[in-house]
Amino acid sequence: MRPFAYRRPADARAAVEAALDAPRAMYLGGGTNLVDLMRLGVAEPDLLVDVAGLPYDTIRETGDGGLEIGGAVRNSDLAAHPAVRRDRPMLAQALLSAASGQIRNAATVAGNLLQRTRCAYFQDVSKPCNKRIPGSGCPAIEGDHYNLAILGHSAHCVATHPSDMAVALTAFGAAVHVEGPGGRREIGMPGLHRLPGDRPEVDTVLDPGDLITGLTVRPLPFAARSRYRKVRERASFAFALVSVAAALDVEDGTVRDCRVALGGVAHAPWRAERLEEALRGRPATEGSYAEAADAELDLAEPLRDNAYKIPLARKVIVRTLAELGG
Amino acid sequence: MELGAPLDRVEGWDKVAGRARYSGEQRVAGVCHAVAVQAEIAHGEVLAVDATAARAVPGVIDVLAYGDAPALADTSDFELAVLQSPRVAYRGQIVAAVVAETLEIARHAQRLVRVTYDELGHDVELTPDHPGLYRPEKISPDDPPDTGEGEETPAEVSVDVTYETPAFHNNPMEPHATLAVWEGDHLTLYDSTQGAAAQRDALAALLGMPAERVRVVAHHVGGGFGSKGVPPRPNSVLAALCARRVGRPVKLAVTRQQMFSITGYRTPTFQRMRIGASKDGRIADIEHHVIEQTSTAREFAEQSGVVTRMMYAARARRTTHRLARLDVPVNSWMRAPGECPGMYALESAMDELAEACGIDPVELRIRNEPERDPDSGNPFSSRRLVECLRLGAERFGWSSRPEPGTRREGRHLVGMGVAAATYPAAARPAQALARVADDGSFTVSIAAADIGTGARTALTQIAADALGVPVARVRVEIGDSALPYGPLAGGSMGNASWGWAVLRACEGLRDGIARYGGAEPGLECRADTSGEIKNQEAYARHSFGAQFAEVRVDVDSGEIRVPRMLGVFAAGRVMNARLARSQFVGGMVMGLGMALTEESRMDREFGDYLNHDLAQYHVPVNADVLGIDAIWLDDPDPHANPLGGKGIGEIGIVGAAAAIGNAVHNATGHRFRRLPISPPSVIPHLP
Numbered sequence A: 001m002r003p004f005a006y007r008r009p010a011d012a013r014a015a016v017e018a019a020l021d022a023p024r025a026m027y028l029g030g031g032t033n034l035v036d037l038m039r040l041g042v043a044e045p046d047l048l049v050d051v052a053g054l055p056y057d058t059i060r061e062t063g064d065g066g067l068e069i070g071g072a073v074r075n076s077d078l079a080a081h082p083a084v085r086r087d088r089p090m091l092a093q094a095l096l097s098a099a100s101g102q103i104r105n106a107a108t109v110a111g112n113l114l115q116r117t118r119c120a121y122f123q124d125v126s127k128p129c130n131k132r133i134p135g136s137g138c139p140a141i142e143g144d145h146y147n148l149a150i151l152g153h154s155a156h157c158v159a160t161h162p163s164d165m166a167v168a169l170t171a172f173g174a175a176v177h178v179e180g181p182g183g184r185r186e187i188g189m190p191g192l193h194r195l196p197g198d199r200p201e202v203d204t205v206l207d208p209g210d211l212i213t214g215l216t217v218r219p220l221p222f223a224a225r226s227r228y229r230k231v232r233e234r235a236s237f238a239f240a241l242v243s244v245a246a247a248l249d250v251e252d253g254t255v256r257d258c259r260v261a262l263g264g265v266a267h268a269p270w271r272a273e274r275l276e277e278a279l280r281g282r283p284a285t286e287g288s289y290a291e292a293a294d295a296e297l298d299l300a301e302p303l304r305d306n307a308y309k310i311p312l313a314r315k316v317i318v319r320t321l322a323e324l325g326g
Numbered sequence B: 001m002e003l004g005a006p007l008d009r010v011e012g013w014d015k016v017a018g019r020a021r022y023s024g025e026q027r028v029a030g031v032c033h034a035v036a037v038q039a040e041i042a043h044g045e046v047l048a049v050d051a052t053a054a055r056a057v058p059g060v061i062d063v064l065a066y067g068d069a070p071a072l073a074d075t076s077d078f079e080l081a082v083l084q085s086p087r088v089a090y091r092g093q094i095v096a097a098v099v100a101e102t103l104e105i106a107r108h109a110q111r112l113v114r115v116t117y118d119e120l121g122h123d124v125e126l127t128p129d130h131p132g133l134y135r136p137e138k139i140s141p142d143d144p145p146d147t148g149e150g151e152e153t154p155a156e157v158s159v160d161v162t163y164e165t166p167a168f169h170n171n172p173m174e175p176h177a178t179l180a181v182w183e184g185d186h187l188t189l190y191d192s193t194q195g196a197a198a199q200r201d202a203l204a205a206l207l208g209m210p211a212e213r214v215r216v217v218a219h220h221v222g223g224g225f226g227s228k229g230v231p232p233r234p235n236s237v238l239a240a241l242c243a244r245r246v247g248r249p250v251k252l253a254v255t256r257q258q259m260f261s262i263t264g265y266r267t268p269t270f271q272r273m274r275i276g277a278s279k280d281g282r283i284a285d286i287e288h289h290v291i292e293q294t295s296t297a298r299e300f301a302e303q304s305g306v307v308t309r310m311m312y313a314a315r316a317r318r319t320t321h322r323l324a325r326l327d328v329p330v331n332s333w334m335r336a337p338g339e340c341p342g343m344y345a346l347e348s349a350m351d352e353l354a355e356a357c358g359i360d361p362v363e364l365r366i367r368n369e370p371e372r373d374p375d376s377g378n379p380f381s382s383r384r385l386v387e388c389l390r391l392g393a394e395r396f397g398w399s400s401r402p403e404p405g406t407r408r409e410g411r412h413l414v415g416m417g418v419a420a421a422t423y424p425a426a427a428r429p430a431q432a433l434a435r436v437a438d439d440g441s442f443t444v445s446i447a448a449a450d451i452g453t454g455a456r457t458a459l460t461q462i463a464a465d466a467l468g469v470p471v472a473r474v475r476v477e478i479g480d481s482a483l484p485y486g487p488l489a490g491g492s493m494g495n496a497s498w499g500w501a502v503l504r505a506c507e508g509l510r511d512g513i514a515r516y517g518g519a520e521p522g523l524e525c526r527a528d529t530s531g532e533i534k535n536q537e538a539y540a541r542h543s544f545g546a547q548f549a550e551v552r553v554d555v556d557s558g559e560i561r562v563p564r565m566l567g568v569f570a571a572g573r574v575m576n577a578r579l580a581r582s583q584f585v586g587g588m589v590m591g592l593g594m595a596l597t598e599e600s601r602m603d604r605e606f607g608d609y610l611n612h613d614l615a616q617y618h619v620p621v622n623a624d625v626l627g628i629d630a631i632w633l634d635d636p637d638p639h640a641n642p643l644g645g646k647g648i649g650e651i652g653i654v655g656a657a658a659a660i661g662n663a664v665h666n667a668t669g670h671r672f673r674r675l676p677i678s679p680p681s682v683i684p685h686l687p
């Protein structure tokens, strides 16, 4: 591991200023991803600004039924919060389906959103990777990509975003609060994570020095009927092959509204907007769910070894919606 | 507590309290740390190693590479001739090492070492028709690669199928670690090894030293599964070289990622099975053709076909082994080498035969039970496979097994599978010393290894039983090559080999005490079992077992879960019920991983195993291990050895993957012939 400096500022402003002090400064949350990447030589910060102890570590219910979630809230605490379990089961389920109990206890909400891809080439500094070294090439396209993207990828990168939580937040359309060198702003989800295009080294729309201080999840009453379904070959402690976050609002056998996002399929948590559009106003039947799923998955461009994700996603979308539709 | 009782591990408290020191935790003054630099090509030569930047890092003591590393006396085994030649035989091979004051400095400097290569093309992919396939002179441990007995006859029913297994990595919990300490011309290695004495002998030969000047200590070892067996792994050699070079004790801990290239793994296989039988399921001809890989660095020919030589009563039996020599890391032992992949193929093919004949798979095996070992013609010392199958079938509720692809419970297809298991039962010569200590208690010494199996505890029970004293009065010393010679923990022979010597030493001491008229401190007895073992009668000695599995296949996702497994074993006398159960169950869990989640994926472009950590190489986790149970027959085998035990370390994995695969077939109606069976392959075959 390359030597680095370590600072623990007292508040968000001080953190942002501290991060401006060094050319390769990085924020440190629970460290469950960043420290691994430092050991592997993938991340080589010269300064770690520890933000896991900053005071934005609470969950607050707003008067209108929304939630304000601090960026330093631990994944376990968010999953256990009554307003999450009761009103937003897909978020609680997504959180609990991720990693292990130990990791969730350490991991922060902000760090979870910004965790990096699990593409094996990205994590091995002895190999090329456009995301790690721009222009060095993408060996995954010809090589091992059975668990990489089928949607929105480019000739430069076919990685997936690994977070489960982010998939549920994308379905909710959460807003991310950012404190940056130029002040504060809000970024809606989807919208935080980018597709790779010709700049796969850039995961998100954040600028250098931007600090995530929290999230707003606006009220979505019908999300009390929501689910997160994650597929993986072992029962726990594995990233998704495909996952689905879905909330469904059915009245008199007709879909009034719905929210669907997919994980394990793209460089960003994938909001299934075409699916949602195709489903609104349709009868709540397996036939409609399947047609809607196809509307989304028609966009898919599988690689040599990951075409299985298309029927897998389709089946799991249909099943999840059918279970919610009653 | 009597022999067989579920005594807690004698070092259990030391382990949970952190007092038990593993090799990498040993403390010596003046220690420094070495980190290996690994080849980034799969085939070629090192042109130059530029360590300028690494050496400039404060705290770096030295950098070793070919050309300036201390010379080894014996370089005949390329894998162990560390830094002795510029040749690169596989990606990940050790090409240099950094020694520094701290591990962090060493790891930082390691990345600054620049190695340039003359790269040659590589060939890392095993295919069933690889042009370089050849017949090895022998297969492990020392058997003919091909056998052929009896005349083929036209069959009423035949099965001709090929199974494919990927590479698997052993992944013991404790990565390999070595602390090398030179004192004058004496070397002490604290080393995570399955055999201190064998490790000493091998290291002494490599270094050109008499064995008396080398000592290997391995008090506690956190699992091995064959990866810490013989020959040694190159990391131990490197630690010794580094320590000699810098004149200080050197600690070298292999990282999890490095374990995927330098500490061994199980070869991928293609196994063609041909079985011809009569309509009533009696096998006339059986053929098992094995294709595997080996490394150009060292040959290892896994004996996957041997099970078909002895398992069933076929008139004609034919087995072949062919290898492709590839630019890949050196494969070697992994839990039940040979039997594990071989029985996956044989027992899956038996299931296919049962289906083709319309006979229950349990009954099919019973019908083909041989009277004598078909291979050697010798009688079996004992063979209670049929009892295992019958008892298991009854306990498991086998009679409720559905027709293939017919049982549906909600969103799941449910099925059951069975497979037989077998593993050879042998013993190697060993020596032991039993003596009366100053306080009147007993000390028994032998260079045995406890790699997490509980061997120390079982030997304590054997000694106490033989001496006729409570276990609390016996202390067993193991894990040190300075103790009386003990063979390594491997081939499920450890307990039989060491236990036999311990038994004889303790019997002798008991006689001595009786003759002397009391347990006088200093009385001792030394035993050596080589004579007895040489004169053993001609029997075919094997353990047997039956594995049952129930699977649930999710019709939407293709996810497979295993709510129940049952293993029934006839594995000789059990010395400690608690330890035996955990060996059996542990083996079955490993078989579960083999069936459903584990796979080392070769990267064709770069030539290494890509998914080289436990986040990517998926061993089963607790949530995968639901109702796994193991039971055994009371089965002391007097022809095996005087203790009647047959070894239990490996048989638990044998057949487990086949039972699960057969259950998946029963659930879905589709036959998957490539492991692991996971959603990507299952999805296309769901209703």
Ligand SMILES: Cc1cc2nc3c(=O)[nH]c(=O)nc-3n(C[C@H](O)[C@H](O)[C@H](O)COP(=O)(O)OP(=O)(O)OC[C@H]3O[C@@H](n4cnc5c(N)ncnc54)[C@H](O)[C@@H]3O)c2cc1C
Pocket: A026, A027, A028, A029, A030, A031, A032, A033, A034, A035, A036, A051, A071, A075, A097, A098, A099, A100, A103, A106, A107, A108, A109, A110, A111, A112, A113, A114, A115, A116, A162, A163, A164, A165, A210, A211, A212, A213, A237, A238, A239, A240, B615
């Ligand atoms: C073995 C293993 C299995 C896992 N399995 C899963 C899984 O199945 N599903 C899943 O979703 N996740 C999984 N994870 C990943 C885990 O969820 C993430 O590691 C974790 O959420 C990251 O949070 P952290 O606080 O530890 O982030 P860190 O590791 O501290 O940081 C991650 C990134 O975020 C940046 N960062 C941190 N805080 C801020 C901030 N406030 N503002 C701006 N940038 C910030 C850091 O600079 C860094 O780039 C797994 C991890 C491991 C090790």
Ligand code: SF4
Pocket: A117, A119, A120, A121, A122, A128, A129, A130, A131, A132, A137, A138, A139, A140, A141, A148, A156, A157, A158, A159, A200
């Ligand atoms: S898919 Fe992306 S992360 Fe993976 S190797 Fe290609 S560029 Fe790198």
